[in-house]
Amino acid sequence: MYRYDEFDHQLVNERVAQFRDQVSRRLTGELSEDEFKPLRLMNGLYLQLHAYMLRVAIPYGTLSSRQLHKLAEIGRTYDKGYGHFTTRQNLQYNWPKLKDVPDLLAELASVEMHAIQTSGNCIRNVTSDQYAGVAADEIEDPRIVSEIIRQWSTFHPEFSYLPRKFKIAVCATPDDRAAIRVHDIGIQVVRNDAGEIGYEIYVGGGLGRTPMIGKKLIDFVPKVDLLAYLESVMRVYNMHGRRDNMYKSRIKILVHEIGAEDMRRQVDAEFAEVRKAGHLVLPVEEIARIESYFAAPAYETLPAVSPEFEAAKAADKGFADWARANLAAHRVPGYAIVNISLKPIGGTPGDCSSDQMDVVADLADMFSMGEIRVTHEQNLTLAYVRQKDLHALYQALEANGLGTANIGLITDQIACPGLDYCALANARSIPIAQRISERFQDLERQHHIGELKINTSGCINACGHHHVGHIGILGVDKKGVEYYQVTIGGAADQKTAVGDIVGPAFTEGEIVDAVETIVETYLDIRKDGERFIDTYRRVGVEPFKETLYATH
Amino acid sequence: MAQHSRKGAQFQAVTASLLVEGLVVYLTRDNRWSESLQDAEVAEGKEAGEALLARAQPFVANNVVIDTYLFEVEPGEKGLVASSVREQIRQAGPTVRLDLGKQAELG
Amino acid sequence: MPLIKKGEFITDSFTTVADEAALPEGGVIVSLERWQAERDTLTARNTPLGVRLKSGQEPALIADDLDKLAVVALEFPVYRNGRAYSYARLLRDRYGYKGEVRAVGAVLRDQFQYMLRVGFDALEVADNITPAIYKACAGSFTHAYQPGGDGSVSVFTLRHKRG
Numbered sequence: 001m002y003r004y005d006e007f008d009h010q011l012v013n014e015r016v017a018q019f020r021d022q023v024s025r026r027l028t029g030e031l032s033e034d035e036f037k038p039l040r041l042m043n044g045l046y047l048q049l050h051a052y053m054l055r056v057a058i059p060y061g062t063l064s065s066r067q068l069h070k071l072a073e074i075g076r077t078y079d080k081g082y083g084h085f086t087t088r089q090n091l092q093y094n095w096p097k098l099k100d101v102p103d104l105l106a107e108l109a110s111v112e113m114h115a116i117q118t119s120g121n122c123i124r125n126v127t128s129d130q131y132a133g134v135a136a137d138e139i140e141d142p143r144i145v146s147e148i149i150r151q152w153s154t155f156h157p158e159f160s161y162l163p164r165k166f167k168i169a170v171c172a173t174p175d176d177r178a179a180i181r182v183h184d185i186g187i188q189v190v191r192n193d194a195g196e197i198g199y200e201i202y203v204g205g206g207l208g209r210t211p212m213i214g215k216k217l218i219d220f221v222p223k224v225d226l227l228a229y230l231e232s233v234m235r236v237y238n239m240h241g242r243r244d245n246m247y248k249s250r251i252k253i254l255v256h257e258i259g260a261e262d263m264r265r266q267v268d269a270e271f272a273e274v275r276k277a278g279h280l281v282l283p284v285e286e287i288a289r290i291e292s293y294f295a296a297p298a299y300e301t302l303p304a305v306s307p308e309f310e311a312a313k314a315a316d317k318g319f320a321d322w323a324r325a326n327l328a329a330h331r332v333p334g335y336a337i338v339n340i341s342l343k344p345i346g347g348t349p350g351d352c353s354s355d356q357m358d359v360v361a362d363l364a365d366m367f368s369m370g371e372i373r374v375t376h377e378q379n380l381t382l383a384y385v386r387q388k389d390l391h392a393l394y395q396a397l398e399a400n401g402l403g404t405a406n407i408g409l410i411t412d413q414i415a416c417p418g419l420d421y422c423a424l425a426n427a428r429s430i431p432i433a434q435r436i437s438e439r440f441q442d443l444e445r446q447h448h449i450g451e452l453k454i455n456t457s458g459c460i461n462a463c464g465h466h467h468v469g470h471i472g473i474l475g476v477d478k479k480g481v482e483y484y485q486v487t488i489g490g491a492a493d494q495k496t497a498v499g500d501i502v503g504p505a506f507t508e509g510e511i512v513d514a515v516e517t518i519v520e521t522y523l524d525i526r527k528d529g530e531r532f533i534d535t536y537r538r539v540g541v542e543p544f545k546e547t548l549y550a551t552h
Numbered sequence: 553m554a555q556h557s558r559k560g561a562q563f564q565a566v567t568a569s570l571l572v573e574g575l576v577v578y579l580t581r582d583n584r585w586s587e588s589l590q591d592a593e594v595a596e597g598k599e600a601g602e603a604l605l606a607r608a609q610p611f612v613a614n615n616v617v618i619d620t621y622l623f624e625v626e627p628g629e630k631g632l633v634a635s636s637v638r639e640q641i642r643q644a645g646p647t648v649r650l651d652l653g654k655q656a657e658l659g
Numbered sequence: 660m661p662l663i664k665k666g667e668f669i670t671d672s673f674t675t676v677a678d679e680a681a682l683p684e685g686g687v688i689v690s691l692e693r694w695q696a697e698r699d700t701l702t703a704r705n706t707p708l709g710v711r712l713k714s715g716q717e718p719a720l721i722a723d724d725l726d727k728l729a730v731v732a733l734e735f736p737v738y739r740n741g742r743a744y745s746y747a748r749l750l751r752d753r754y755g756y757k758g759e760v761r762a763v764g765a766v767l768r769d770q771f772q773y774m775l776r777v778g779f780d781a782l783e784v785a786d787n788i789t790p791a792i793y794k795a796c797a798g799s800f801t802h803a804y805q806p807g808g809d810g811s812v813s814v815f816t817l818r819h820k821r822g
Contacts, residue, residue: 007818014800049576051575095574095652151815156805157773157776158777159741161740239742239745243740428647434648481637
């Protein structure tokens with residue numbers, strides 16, 4: 001993974017010093033809250049329901065064990081011993097004190113981490129595929145271009161006061177595990193007929209109040225021109241994005257209002273000029289330098305099938321169950337991709353205690369070359385595990401509440417923090433996810449149901465990505481009472497779709513039964529081999545409306 | 553965002569967040585900021601509510617608190633209760649971590 | 660309001676003139692509308708001229724006139740509105756403008772360095788800004804990842820220049 005050089009260190013340290021000064025000017029009153037708020041937001045510091053919340057950037061979700069140990073330590077020292085992994089691969093602390101944040105940031109800087117641009121109207125964390133570097137059908141490690149974009153977008157003087165926040169995601173496989181079509185810019189790494197690597201660019205995707213799917217703006221941007229193209233999109237947006245209405249300020253609204261054709265024309269015109277000027281062509285040595293950090297590690301030569309692994313599965317049912325759900329195929333024989341579930345039955349999706357972080361960091365050192373990935377589905381991934389080590393790894397995970405065997409199954413839910421933590425929320429989301437988890441906890445039942453993604457958001461800002469859940473749940477406030485609106489048929493993969501609203505909202509007491517009704521309806525009508533989303537795409541929303549509202 | 557007070561709310565209190573710690577506090581009768589809702593001064597009627605909120609403003613100017621606002625409360629047998637789910641949660645702590653927040657610290 | 664140009668506090672040698680007001684002696688900065696309506700009269704004056712662009716008035720509108728303008732003032736109506744960063748960039752990079760690019764309006768100290776980097780060389784700042792504050796803010800970050808409209812070289816390039 002990428003390692004800071006002296007320039008990277010210097011920038012992060014200077015940022016810490018700058019923020020330390022800003023905090024001290026705030027505490028003396030030299031800065032009012034109004035002046036301070038945009039500054040603290042650009043350092044990822046929010047004021048939430050109970051306390052401040054700090055969002056730490058985890059670039060494209062990749063962490064070293066050293067960094068994860070530091071996150072654990074920070075959680076103990078400055079917070080309440082846990083953190084929350086988000087749908088943008090970041091980590092949130094829920095209880096830092098303002099006076100401690102400069103020191104906290106200094107601790108992060110000591111391990112090459114920061115909270116820069118994790119909030120504010122600027123370019124946010126670039127997110128990517130948690131299987132980067134190890135998926136068999138990957139064209140190129142998407143983290144190479146993600147790191148280039150990260151640096152280019154950090155403290156970008158021209159694009160730090162955009163009309164609104166800006167989110168970029170990168171994918172390098174046919175399967176989209178980064179939800180690129182619901183990002184402001186989605187980048188698909190591709191190869192052209194000449195075998196050259198380049199990028200397909202989608203613009204104007206997003207969730208929230210007005211969910212939209214990104215439009216493909218260009219089929220192929222050569223690698224050498226990528227930053228020039230991105231700069232062109234950003235410049236068109238910065239100049240023409242609406243600034244009169246906060247709810248109409250994202251680039252998706254601009255694309256919607258002027259049309260993809262006009263957007264393309266404007267971007268192309270700017271691109272021609274920027275490319276001509278040539279400022280953004282990276283030196284070949286620089287690309288090579290960054291690429292070198294993502295070179296394949298030194299794998300052992302192992303048999304494709306590990307006898308130890310097979311024997312352990314036969315002997316240990318719990319392990320067999322876990323292997324069945326939580327592993328993904330690795331490009332190198334004898335290895336496996338391990339998904340660690342942060343969705344224990346009845347737990348808070350995405351939460352991880354400091355102790356658990358230390359356990360995972362140690363296990364990463366022992367079994368996965370010291371590297372951990374955070375997924376945008378709020379789980380963790382170890383990408384370099386030898387099959388023969390899987391049983392020992394599983395036992396350690398299981399002993400620490402990290403062995404839930406539910407990846408991709410119905411209890412592997414996504415939920416935002418909701419009204420339990422978030423000042424923007426209208427309703428609680430975590431208790432709903434917890435009760436759904438408990439209702440469906442039987443593992444055989446979960447496998448019988450198969451792949452089913454349930455996403456819950458506590459408000460229309462959709463941090464739980466409910467629009468693209470196979471079942472989406474949106475918490476709403478009706479006269480001070482929490483209600484839950486259901487959508488079905490959303491998807492965040494390469495067939496991205498926004499879910500369809502089924503009908504009137506459900507009460508807190510009704511919502512879990514409603515989800516069960518949807519599941520049972522699917523099981524009744526599904527054809528052989530159909531996942532939930534396949535059945536939905538075949539039959540549409542009507543059968544579900546009927547069963548949900550039959551007695552209403 | 554959830555409403556803090558319905559129109560025509562009869563009883564209101566003032567809440568804010570401490571600048572340094574970010575913790576939720578309530579304005580008391582003797583112009584202190586307490587972490588416990590039970591210590592909050594209750595204003596009856598619209599004018600009293602506005603006056604109470606005005607009393608909070610010097611603390612903003614002096615960098616003690618941020619984000620002051622009125623919210624609806626109901627005096628009850630067991631003490632003051634916030635009317636909205638949001639303020640109930642804010643007063644106690646996350647409902648999914650009963651070991652954290654005021655519900656754990658203030659008992 | 661103090662004016663800082665190329666790092667020095669200077670007296671403004673221009674008067675910003677309202678649309679209906681009479682033009683005084685010396686250098687004047689007028690609105691785009693006035694410039695477009697009175698271009699000939701203004702250029703006939705033989706004094707330094709400037710145009711002030713509002714948010715939404717892009718530099719392309721005066722691209723052909725830049726050789727007549729000593730200063731282009733770009734307005735930030737609120738600090739949150741960052742359009743003028745792109746306008747400055749275009750003036751320098753696209754149109755090759757070498758005159759003064761001045762930031763006016765909501766100009767906060769925490770933005771000084773970004774403004775300089777995109778090509779502003781004059782900043783109209785709040786009354787409480789001292790030379791010490793300016794120097795500290797303008798130099799918050801030694802280097803930048805991005806090439807600048809002020810000619811600065813990006814870290815990507817610097818890394819490999821040191822041989």
